[in-house]
Amino acid sequence: MECISVFDMLKIGVGPSSSHTLGPWRAAERWLQELRENNVFDSVQNIKIHLYGSLSLTGKGHATDVAVILGLLGADPVNIPITSITSSVSRVKEKKELHLGNEKLIPFNFETDITFLREFLPFHSNGIRFIAFLNDETIIEETYYSIGGGFVVKEDRIHAKENKEVFNTFPFPIKTGAELLDFCEAENKTISELVLENERSLRNDIEIDTNLRQIWNTMLECMYTGCHTEGILPGGLNVKRRAYEIHQKLKGELSYTTPLEWLKTIRETEVKFRQILKWVSCFALSVNEVNASLGRVVTAPTNGSAGVIPAVLMYYLVIENHDGDFDDIKRFLLVAGEIGSIFKKGATISAAMGGCQAEIGVSSAMAAGALTELMGGTPEQVLCAAEIAMEHHLGLTCDPIGGLVQIPCIERNSMGAIKAINAAELAMDTDPKQAKVPLDKVVNTMWETAKDMNTKYKETSEGGLAVGVFLSDC
Numbered sequence: 001m002e003c004i005s006v007f008d009m010l011k012i013g014v015g016p017s018s019s020h021t022l023g024p025w026r027a028a029e030r031w032l033q034e035l036r037e038n039n040v041f042d043s044v045q046n047i048k049i050h051l052y053g054s055l056s057l058t059g060k061g062h063a064t065d066v067a068v069i070l071g072l073l074g075a076d077p078v079n080i081p082i083t084s085i086t087s088s089v090s091r092v093k094e095k096k097e098l099h100l101g102n103e104k105l106i107p108f109n110f111e112t113d114i115t116f117l118r119e120f121l122p123f124h125s126n127g128i129r130f131i132a133f134l135n136d137e138t139i140i141e142e143t144y145y146s147i148g149g150g151f152v153v154k155e156d157r158i159h160a161k162e163n164k165e166v167f168n169t170f171p172f173p174i175k176t177g178a179e180l181l182d183f184c185e186a187e188n189k190t191i192s193e194l195v196l197e198n199e200r201s202l203r204n205d206i207e208i209d210t211n212l213r214q215i216w217n218t219m220l221e222c223m224y225t226g227c228h229t230e231g232i233l234p235g236g237l238n239v240k241r242r243a244y245e246i247h248q249k250l251k252g253e254l255s256y257t258t259p260l261e262w263l264k265t266i267r268e269t270e271v272k273f274r275q276i277l278k279w280v281s282c283f284a285l286s287v288n289e290v291n292a293s294l295g296r297v298v299t300a301p302t303n304g305s306a307g308v309i310p311a312v313l314m315y316y317l318v319i320e321n322h323d324g325d326f327d328d329i330k331r332f333l334l335v336a337g338e339i340g341s342i343f344k345k346g347a348t349i350s351a352a353m354g355g356c357q358a359e360i361g362v363s364s365a366m367a368a369g370a371l372t373e374l375m376g377g378t379p380e381q382v383l384c385a386a387e388i389a390m391e392h393h394l395g396l397t398c399d400p401i402g403g404l405v406q407i408p409c410i411e412r413n414s415m416g417a418i419k420a421i422n423a424a425e426l427a428m429d430t431d432p433k434q435a436k437v438p439l440d441k442v443v444n445t446m447w448e449t450a451k452d453m454n455t456k457y458k459e460t461s462e463g464g465l466a467v468g469v470f471l472s473d474c
Contacts, residue, residue: 003169004344005202006195006337007244009366010215010309011150011299013077014070014471015291016087018303019350019459020055020062023146024090024128027070031130031142032101040260046106047072047098048113052127053120057145057460061235061403063294063397065114068128074102077296085294121145125352125458135214148350148358149301149340165275170198175345177383177439180338184379191379192368193330193336209330216329217259218298219287219310224259225295227288233292235404238333243286250278266318276319280421281414283311288410292407301340301349304356304405305363307413309336312367312420316374330373335373339386346440347447351398352459354450361393361446367420383439385427389420390442396450397457399464408465 035041040281050069051059066089073088092098098108121127126146133139143155156190172183183194199208201453209257227247227281233239254265271279287307291297300309313332317324341350343362348354369386377385395414401407456463 003173003198004204004341006199006334007211007215008151009299009301009337009340009344010333012215012296013150013299013303014080014082015294015303015306016295017062017064018150018269018299018301019126019146019148019352020059020064021067021294022077022150022299022303023126023152023215024051024055024064024065024149025071025077026131026150027128027144027146028068029074030076030144030154032072034142035140036101037131037324040132040134040138040140041101042104043136043138044100044104044106044132045135046113046133047100047108048115048131048133050115050117050129050131054125054459055128056116056118056398057462058403059116061400061461062405065110066294069098069110071351072101073099079117082295096103104212114283118297120455124350125455125460126350148348148353149344150299151344169201171201172198174198174338174342177386177443180342181379181383183410190331190371190373191338192334192384195334198432208334209326210341210416211329212333213326215298215333216326216345216467218296219300220263221315222290222295222297222306223283223286223310223314224262226288226290229289233289233406234294235292235402235406237404237406238401238411239292239406241289243282243289245281246278246285248284252277256285263314263317267322277317279318279417280311280315283314284308284413284417285410286430287311287406288413292404292406292410300336301362301366302346302351302359303379303412304351304409305359305416307410308360308416308420309333309362309367309370311413311417312371315417315421318373320375324374332370332374335382336370339366339369339383341391342439343443343446346443348450354446355396355453355459356398356412357390357393357396357446357449359398360412361390361396363413364389364393364416364420364423366424368427371420371424375424375428377424377428377433378432380432381427381430383437384426384430384432385420385440387435387437387442388426389416389423390439390446391425391437392419394442395453397453397464398458398459399460399466400461401466403461403466407469
């Protein structure tokens with residue numbers, strides 16, 4: 001990987017997990033593509049899938065098996081009709097056959113052809129191996145790793161460590177916060193302006209704006225859906241959706257029919273401090289309740305932390321600046337994406353590698369920095385805000401009860417959003433020259449903490465709340 005775009009950090013996908021759902025889905029798509037490129041697709045008679053490590057331990061709760069099947073069917077997570085997911089997978093289970101790549105019918109037993117193995121492969125906790133049996137009795141195997149945020153790497157292209165990759169194709173190649181600040185000073189640009197120049201080396205302005213609008217619209221639709229959907233989340237924990245009732249109490253007599261009208265009416269409402277906390281929490285909860293229901297979200301930087309960034313951006317648009325427009329949204333997303341990429345390059349955004357500090361911690365840092373720029377902060381204050389947000393997430397474990405992205409994951413998004421707003425306010429009142437901890441130090445500390453953390457706290461459901469709370473209690 002030579003560069004990380006904002007659109008790599010903010011990807012549209014299907015919940016509940018970017019590493020355990022979107023990543024395996026994309027790996028299946030890539031494998032199909034390689035079968036075609038190697039001219040063996042038509043010779044495939046049977047296939048088997050082996051899931052390793054964290055993909056095995058929490059794969060059922062994260063719908064990893066479902067995601068792999070959808071990828072093998074040739075479905076695209078960006079535009080698949082959400083309502084078709086259950087019927088598509090049920091058809092495979094009932095008929096015991098798979099329409100491979102939407103082209104070739106092969107026999108497939110959902111219960112026996114997907115194997116969950118507790119073994120951890122060498123490079124990463126999230127390993128997946130595809131095995132194809134051809135009509136000439138040849139066996140082809142490929143192994144992929146889902147390394148967080150929907151990123152997938154193939155085994156034969158892996159570098160020694162996730163943070164040893166090379167990033168050198170942008171006009172302003174940035175790997176650290178210090179390099180980012182040096183470029184901003186040398187070019188006399190804000191962070192969003194500098195990131196935009198990098199993005200222009202990959203896409204034209206129309207493509208950039210179109211893609212950013214699509215990301216924001218997906219976030220807005222997701223919040224709207226979550227705030228207007230009641231009931232119980234799937235998975236067996238019987239978790240009640242809370243965003244709906246919170247939203248009903250907050251909105252009062254507001255009248256609207258579309259997400260954009262909804263945004264406008266909230267802006268026109270006088271909001272007090274307690275209501276601000278509730279609105280921000282409601283926005284964050286709504287996204288992750290949609291995520292937990294195999295809904296469409298934006299990885300930011302992951303599905304499990306997808307609610308933080310839209311909640312903080314909504315806070316800016318409806319509370320901080322009622323005149324905020326697409327230019328503000330664009331700047332926010334550009335800055336957030338760049339901060340996320342610094343953590344991706346210097347540490348990890350995978351909970352299976354670093355615990356929840358790698359997901360909620362990074363998303364809170366991304367949101368804090370982005371909000372700070374919109375509030376008029378300098379590049380130094382932007383990175384100061386990101387550092388403050390991450391500093392107070394260090395060591396956060398990933399311990400989902402029942403392997404589901406529900407408890408404590410959904411609430412953690414609301415906490416991460418509130419921390420991000422607070423971090424931005426603190427940074428705005430901080431002289432960066434007096435700050436004691438630069439962003440790069442906290443990135444490195446996070447990575448060292450991740451390496452020291454016991455494996456059971458890294459998305460295995462073998463420690464923390466996952467074993468401290470009995471499923472019968474839920």
